[in-house]
Amino acid sequence: MEADVGRFYDDLETRSADQRGADLATALPRQIANAVRNAGGYCASLNDVNPADVVDMAALAKLPVLRKSELGAAQKKVSPLGGYGARQVGEFDHIFQSPGPIYEPGMRGGDWWRMGRGLFAAGIGKGDVVQNCFSYHLTPAGMMFENGAQAVGATVLPAGTGQTELQVQAALACGVTAYTGTPDYLKIILDKADEMGVDLSGLKKACVGGGALFPSLRQEYADRGIACLQGYGTADLGSIAYESVAMEGMIIDEGVIVEIVTPGTGNPVADGDVGEVVVTTLNPDYPLIRFATGDMSAVLTGQSPCGRTNLRIKGWMGRADQTAKIKGMFVRPEQVADLVARHGDVSKARVVVSREGEADKMQVLCEAKDGANVEAIEASVRDVLKLRGDVLLHNIGSLPNDGKVIDDQRTYE
Numbered sequence: 001m002e003a004d005v006g007r008f009y010d011d012l013e014t015r016s017a018d019q020r021g022a023d024l025a026t027a028l029p030r031q032i033a034n035a036v037r038n039a040g041g042y043c044a045s046l047n048d049v050n051p052a053d054v055v056d057m058a059a060l061a062k063l064p065v066l067r068k069s070e071l072g073a074a075q076k077k078v079s080p081l082g083g084y085g086a087r088q089v090g091e092f093d094h095i096f097q098s099p100g101p102i103y104e105p106g107m108r109g110g111d112w113w114r115m116g117r118g119l120f121a122a123g124i125g126k127g128d129v130v131q132n133c134f135s136y137h138l139t140p141a142g143m144m145f146e147n148g149a150q151a152v153g154a155t156v157l158p159a160g161t162g163q164t165e166l167q168v169q170a171a172l173a174c175g176v177t178a179y180t181g182t183p184d185y186l187k188i189i190l191d192k193a194d195e196m197g198v199d200l201s202g203l204k205k206a207c208v209g210g211g212a213l214f215p216s217l218r219q220e221y222a223d224r225g226i227a228c229l230q231g232y233g234t235a236d237l238g239s240i241a242y243e244s245v246a247m248e249g250m251i252i253d254e255g256v257i258v259e260i261v262t263p264g265t266g267n268p269v270a271d272g273d274v275g276e277v278v279v280t281t282l283n284p285d286y287p288l289i290r291f292a293t294g295d296m297s298a299v300l301t302g303q304s305p306c307g308r309t310n311l312r313i314k315g316w317m318g319r320a321d322q323t324a325k326i327k328g329m330f331v332r333p334e335q336v337a338d339l340v341a342r343h344g345d346v347s348k349a350r351v352v353v354s355r356e357g358e359a360d361k362m363q364v365l366c367e368a369k370d371g372a373n374v375e376a377i378e379a380s381v382r383d384v385l386k387l388r389g390d391v392l393l394h395n396i397g398s399l400p401n402d403g404k405v406i407d408d409q410r411t412y413e
Contacts, residue, residue, distance in 0.1 A: 007306075007307065008307070008308065009116065009117045009120045009121070010254075012254040013117075013251075013254065013307075013308045013309070013310065014307060014308065014309055015309055015310075016309070017309070020309070020310075021056070024055070024056060024057075024257070025055040025056065027282055028054050028055060028056075028059075028060060028257070028280075029051045029052050029053075029054055029055060030051075031280070031281075031282050031284070031287050031289070032046065032049065032051035032054045032063075032289065033051035034086055034284055034287050035086070035287040035289055036049070036051060038086035038087075038287075039083060039084050039085060039086050039287055040078070040083035041074055041078070041082050041083030041084040042083075042084070042289065043083075045063075045064045045066070046063065046064075046289070049063065057257075057259070057268075060257065060259070060280065060290065061259065061266065061267070061268050063266075063289060063290050064266065064290065065261070065265075065266040065278060065290045065291075065292050066084075066288060066289060066290055066291050066292065067292045068100070068102065068236075068291075068292065068293075068294065071084065071102065071236075071291075072100050072101075072102050075102065075103055079103075080095055080103040081095075081103060081105060081286075084286065084287075084288065085105055085285065085286055086284060086285055086286065086287055087105070087285050089105070092105040092106065092107060092285070093106060093107045093108045094106035094107070094108070094140070094143065096138060096139055096140040096143075096235060097138045097139065098138075098139055098140075098235045098236075099329070099330050099332070099335075099386070102235075102236070104140060104235045104236050104286075105285065105286055106140050106143060106144075107285065108143075108147070109147075110147075110151075111147050111148055111150070111151035112147060112238070112283070112285075113140070113144040113147060113148065113233070113238030113239060114148075114238050114239045114253055114254075114255045115144050115145055115147060115148025115149075115151070115231070115233070115238065115239050116147075116148040116149075116150075116151030116152045117148075117239065117242060117253060117254065118148070118207060118229075118231040118239055118242030118243075118253070119145075119148045119149060119151075119152050119154070119180075119207050120152050121229065121242055121243065121244045121245070121251075121306075122178075122205055122206070122207040122227070122229040122242075122243070123205050123227065123245070124149070124152055124154055124178045124205050124207060125152045125153055125154060126152070126153035126154065127153075127154075127177075128149075128154040128155065128177045128178045128205065129154070129155045129156075129157060129174055129175055129176050129177050129178070130145075130149045130154045130155065130156050130157065130176070130177075130178045130179070130180055131157045131159050131167070131170070131171055131174075131176045131178070131179050131180070131181075131189075131203075132145050132146055132149065132156050132157065132158055132159055132160075132180045132181065133159045133160065133161060133167070133179065133180065133181030133182070133185050133186075133189075134160070134161075134180060134181050134182075134209075134210065135160055135161050136158060136160050137160070139235060140235050141209075141210065141235070142158065142160060144233070144235075144238060145180045145207075146158065148239075149180070154178065157170060157171070157174050157176060159181075161181075161185065164188055164189060164192045165192060165196065167189050167192075168189060168192050168193045168196055168198050168200070169198075171189065171193070171198075171200055171203065172193075172198050172199070172200065175202060176200070176202065176203055177202055177203060177204055177205065178203065178204070178205040178206065178207070179203060179205070179206040179207075179208075179226075180206070180207050180208070180209075181208060181210070182208060182209070182210040182211050182327070182328040183208040183210075183211050183212070183213040183214070183217055183228075183230070184211065184217070184327065184328075184358060184359050184360065185328075186206055186208065186221065186226075186228075187217065187220065187221075187358050187359075190203075190224065201224075201225065203226060204225060204226055204227065205226065205227055205228075206221060206226055206227070206228040206229070207228075207229055207230070207231055207242075208228060208229075208230050208231070209230060209231045209232065209233060210325070210328040211325055211327070211328050211360070212316060212325075212410065213228065213230045214355070214358065216358065217358045220358065227245075229242070229243040229244070229245070229247070230242075230243050230250075230315070231243070231250075232250055232295075232313075232315065232316055233253075234293055236286075236288060236291060237256060237279050237281050237288060237291060237293070238253075238255070238256075238281070238283070239253040239255070239256075240252070240253055240256055240258065240277070240279055240293075241253060241258070241312075241313055241315075244304060244306040244308060245306060246304050246305040246306040248300070248304055248305060248312070249300035249304065249312035249313060249314055249315065250312060250313050250314070250315050251304055251306075251308050251310050251311075251312050252310045252311045252312065252313065253310075254310065255281065255282050255283065256279050256280065256281050256282065257279070257280040257281075257282070258277060258278070258279055258311060258313065259277075259278045259279075259280075259290070260273070260274075260275040260276070260277060260278070260297060260298060260299055260313070261275050261276050261278050261292075262275055262276070263275060263276040263296070263320035263321075264276075264320070266278065266290060269298075271298075271299040271301055272298055272299060272300075272301060273298060274296055274297070274298045274317060275296065275297075275298065276292060276293070276294065276295065276296060276320040277292075277293045277295045277296070277297050277313070278290050278291065278292050278293070279291050279293060292320075294319055294320050294321055294323060295316055295317075295318075295319060295320065296316075296317040296318045296319060296320055297313040297314055297315060297316060297317050298313065298314045298317065299311060299312070299313055299314075300312040300313060300314050318408065319408075321333070322404065322405055322406040323406065324351070324353050324406045324408045326353050326360050326362050326387060327359075327360045327362075327387055329385075329386055329387055331351060331353075331362075331385050331387070331406060332406075333405040333406060335384050335385055336349050336350075336351055336385075336405045336406065337405075338384050339364070339377075339380055339381060339384045339385065340366075342380045342384070343366075343368075343372070343376070343377060343380065345368050345369040345371070345372040345373075346366045346367065346368045346369075346372060346377065347367045347368070347369075347396055348366070348367040348399055349364055349365065349366045349367070349405070350364075350365045350366075350399050350400075350404065350405060350406075350407060351363070351364055351365075351385070351389070351405065351406045351407065352364075352365060352407045352409060353406070353407070353408050353409065353410060354409045354410060355410055360410070362385075362387055362388075362389035362390075363389055363390045363391075363392055364377070364381050364385075364389050364390070364391045364392070365392050365394055365399060366391060366392070366393055366394065367394050367395065367396050367397065367398060367399050368393045368394070368396075369396065372393055374391050374393060377391045378390075378391045
């Protein structure tokens with residue numbers, strides 16, 4: 001699969017603009033026809049669309065946007081994929097669950113989520129032992145990166161999350177050379193290794209996702225001799241974009257089509273303007289057409305110095321709504337509303353997320369009556385938001401009246 005003496009994953013990465021346009025004119029109509037024919041969820045929204053007419057980005061931009069809320073509502077009616085799978089449910093190898101809940105399908109072989117391309121760009125391949133610290137429980141991230149590691153010929157230590165001391169012991173015993181997982185958790189492992197007096201200097205590469213990679217944390221890894229690059233993907237779509245060694249923006253994966261639109265609409269913005277990431281996947285098994293991720297980014301003009309020619313984006317630049325990703329988990333406004341509803345003495349809540357050192361910090365500010373039980377509210381935070389956070393009680397009417405439920409105070413520059 002390699003091209004140009006192994007610099008690239010395959011020839012798709014270096015196509016000319018003309019070749020990309022010609023390939024798009026073939027791939028788009030095929031995928032639209034596949035969705036109309038095999039995924040009943042599109043019967044209404046694409047009923048009047050002639051697939052043969054959808055041959056370029058301008059034509060694609062005229063199609064309706066599919067939002068996660070619509071997908072979730074459809075899944076409640078047509079369980080578990082809402083009619084958006086082009087295979088019968090029993091023909092998939094896996095069904096995963098993400099917060100919402102939203103269900104996503106998966107297949108074991110063939111790098112189904114296309115994660116191998118980003119791992120290859122991060123220098124991971126044959127001879128590497130990858131400590132995969134993405135979760136294998138319900139959500140697909142662990143399996144996504146395992147399939148990608150398999151595609152590039154690496155050996156996987158399926159570590160998952162937690163039990164950090166055992167993670168350190170396993171990394172040493174297995175000769176781990178690379179890490180995949182959230183940006184923060186690698187530091188936790190390395191700090192624990194230092195505390196235990198364990199030398200993990202053989203770990204030289206990392207490909208991270210599930211949260212922002214802050215410059216200070218990347219530099220800390222570099223100071224340890226670890227080249228840390230990041231990927232951007234979702235459970236629904238698989239890989240969307242990835243960094244190369246050039247570290248100038250994120251290069252769009254060859255198996256998806258990305259548009260940046262005005263949030264809440266399907267209207268493309270000018271190159272360089274910040275907007276919502278909308279993705280069309282060319283995966284024939286799960287043909288999501290103009291799927292709104294809720295993430296914000298912007299097109300980075302020009303071509304990557306690494307020689308890859310596909311479109312680049314600036315990376316993850318926050319959420320189009322108030323949803324925030326905290327410690328690798330999404331926290332949504334509706335979850336905060338559920339938290340308030342559990343406690344009659346709480347009238348309002350506001351989640352504040354910041355950074356403490358190189359880790360996310362979450363506080364839950366609650367307007368509450370005198371005598372409110374902090375411990376009970378903290379238990380509900382763990383149950384509803386699936387994270388631990390400090391609960392701070394405030395007088396009724398004292399929180400800002402600005403409609404903000406989740407206040408993300410982290411900076412991404």
